[in-house]
Amino acid sequence: MSAPPSLVPTVASATADAASAGYAERIEFVLEVAEHLHAYGTTAQRLEGAVVAVAQRLGLDCEPWSNPTGMILSFSDPRRPAGVSDTTRVIRLAPGDTHLYKLCEADRIAEDVMAGRVGIAEGHAQLRALSRPPTTRQRAMQVFGFGLASAAVAGLLRLPWLDIGTAGLIGLLIGMLELASQGRVRLNEASDAIAGVVAGLVAITVASLVGPLNLNTVTIAALIVLLPGMTLTNAVNELTSRHLVSGTARFAGALTTILKLTIGTVIAFKLAEYIGLHPQIRASRPQPEWVEGVALVSGAFAFAVLFRAGLRDYWVVMLSAAGGYLIARFGGQMFDAVGGVFLAALATSALGNAYARLSQRPGALVRVPGIIMLVPGSIALRGVIDLVQQQNVDAGSAAAIAVLNSLMALVAGLLFGNLLVSARRNL
Numbered sequence: 315m316s317a318p319p320s321l322v323p324t325v326a327s328a329t330a331d332a333a334s335a336g337y338a339e340r341i342e343f344v345l346e347v348a349e350h351l352h353a354y355g356t357t358a359q360r361l362e363g364a365v366v367a368v369a370q371r372l373g374l375d376c377e378p379w380s381n382p383t384g385m386i387l388s389f390s391d392p393r394r395p396a397g398v399s400d401t402t403r404v405i406r407l408a409p410g411d412t413h414l415y416k417l418c419e420a421d422r423i424a425e426d427v428m429a430g431r432v433g434i435a436e437g438h439a440q441l442r443a444l445s446r447p448p449t450t451r452q453r454a455m456q457v458f459g460f461g462l463a464s465a466a467v468a469g470l471l472r473l474p475w476l477d478i479g480t481a482g483l484i485g486l487l488i489g490m491l492e493l494a495s496q497g498r499v500r501l502n503e504a505s506d507a508i509a510g511v512v513a514g515l516v517a518i519t520v521a522s523l524v525g526p527l528n529l530n531t532v533t534i535a536a537l538i539v540l541l542p543g544m545t546l547t548n549a550v551n552e553l554t555s556r557h558l559v560s561g562t563a564r565f566a567g568a569l570t571t572i573l574k575l576t577i578g579t580v581i582a583f584k585l586a587e588y589i590g591l592h593p594q595i596r597a598s599r600p601q602p603e604w605v606e607g608v609a610l611v612s613g614a615f616a617f618a619v620l621f622r623a624g625l626r627d628y629w630v631v632m633l634s635a636a637g638g639y640l641i642a643r644f645g646g647q648m649f650d651a652v653g654g655v656f657l658a659a660l661a662t663s664a665l666g667n668a669y670a671r672l673s674q675r676p677g678a679l680v681r682v683p684g685i686i687m688l689v690p691g692s693i694a695l696r697g698v699i700d701l702v703q704q705q706n707v708d709a710g711s712a713a714a715i716a717v718l719n720s721l722m723a724l725v726a727g728l729l730f731g732n733l734l735v736s737a738r739r740n741l
Contacts (some may be wrong), residue, residue, distance in 0.1 A: 335434045339390050340372045343434050345403060346441045347424050348378065348385055354417040355410040356678075357548045358560035363740035364424075365679065371428040381560045382409045382567060384499075408716040412544070414631065414679055416444050421676050453493055459619035460489030460539050466616055468535040469609025470639075470687075472601035477532045480520045484536035492540075506540060510578020511585075513537050518586040521593030527698055529595045530596035532709060537575055539620060541687025542568035544682070546717075550725050581715045610636055618684050630669070631683045638662050655688050655723040663731020670738035677737065681728075688724060 323540045334586040335343075356364070358380045365387070369376035373393070379386040384406045391399040420441060427437035450457075464485025468478040472478045488509045513536045521527040534541075545568040552561030586593070614632035638658045646654030662684030670677035 335372075337391055337433055339438075340369075340374055341401060341403075343427065343438050343441075344369050344372065344374065344376060344389070344436055345387065345405070347420060348380075348387060348409065349405065350416065350420040350441055350444060350453045352380065352385060352407050353410050353413070354420065356417070356547075356680075358552050358557040359555040360470040362557075367583060367740065368424050368428060372434070376463025382564050383407060392479075412620075412682060414627065414676075414682070415622050416679060418676055419444055419629070425674070432609060455619050456622075457486060457489035457493055458490070459616045461486035462612055463616035463620060464488075464536045464537050465616040466609045466613030467538045468532065469601070469605055470613060471531060471535065471601040472606060473528055473531065473535070474598055474600060476520070477527050477535075477587065481532050481535040484516050485533075485539070487516065488510050488536065488540065504574075506574035506580075507578040509540055510575045510580075511582045512578075514571065514579045515585065515681060518582065518591050518593045521595065522586075522591040526594035526596040528597060528599075529593055533579060536581075540571070540575060541689075544686060545571070545688050546721060547685065547724050547728075550721050551692045551728060554725055561587050567624045610639060613639075613687070614683075617686055621683060621686075623679070627679055630679050634662065634665075634680045634682075634684040635686060637665075639687040642688050651721045655720055656727045658688055659685055659724045659727025660731045660734070661727075663728045664735040665734040667732065667737045671735075674738070685724060685728075688720070 329737045347359065347368050351361045351364055359387075361380050362378045365378045366376055369389070373391070375392050375691045384404070387403050387405075387613060388401075389399075389401045390396075423432070423437050423440045426432040427434055432440070461482045462485070465478050465482030468481040473481075491505060491509055495502040501508075503546065513533045517527060517532050517536070518530055521529055545564055549561045549565035549568060552558075552564060555561075612630075614635040615628075617630040617635050618628045621631060638661075641661050642654040642658035645657035646652070648654075662681055666677035666679070666681035666684065668681045669675070
């Protein structure tokens, strides 16, 4: 069907605006796209591929180099002699965080500019508008998401009600801490360690004064949102894609986060000894299956909140998170735990690419929440905590092997899923 006559001049003028835009203006738009994609947690290979695609559509040659804390982008105009128009920009950036709504908006704006539906100047303004700070309601929802996610994970593990309530309470406190650390450099640097202290002290206090807890499990469930399982997965994914510098840096960052969380937790245990608290520890998982089902729905909703999806995309994110968990669980029953993780990652990757092709929107809406409950961050933290508590290398070796197996299964599933259904573009 042809476009309505009233829209033809608008599209034509937008196309002409993009074609006639100055060299510097086109560069600034590409830089703005790159900065937004980096801020929303895009991996190096996908970010660089998306930036090159946008630059080419705007008549630019671009050679990007991305890492978790910055980018280097070299531009040139292919219509000019070699060396005349070369421009290099070095950008220092903070490590990105998943923000699905803004990722989708940045993708939409870039598509509109590349298709000529929106001029470069207008697209640049729309991208800048995405940088507005969150509202009070959005901040409150993030804190609520921390608490709900922690309680949901405890429910998925079928822990007793006291354990679930304690994990949820600690999650809320950690959410408030994360909110308070935004914009405060010193507090932000130590926030992971402080979160470990808070989680350990609250859990020990409850286990000492209220009732027995599955102490380490509750602590890990409470810290679940801070665990760098997704970062570990992205790091290995980048390494297998031969983005060695970015993958190595991201892997080191994930290990540092695990160490800070462990340090905070161990400090809490030592403080409890000095104070004279003696926690009652048990190993009990008495909940019926319906509690696990409620926890799965609650956890899927919590991750939709924490990943800051748009309201229209909540159902996609929740279905993806729940689907990934269920495939891994039942696949693990058919084969083994590693086989279940592989099947879940394979299905999530393929379905994410299929969704992106059908809807012309980022496949990250399906891919990221689909693997969030599969990532091995909690296993890694438990292994390091056991290693420090017992002062025995053998105590953490089983966890290290489990982490390695889970990472290999995840990455293999993502790679073969991309082969099964090719990606729409890069997002």
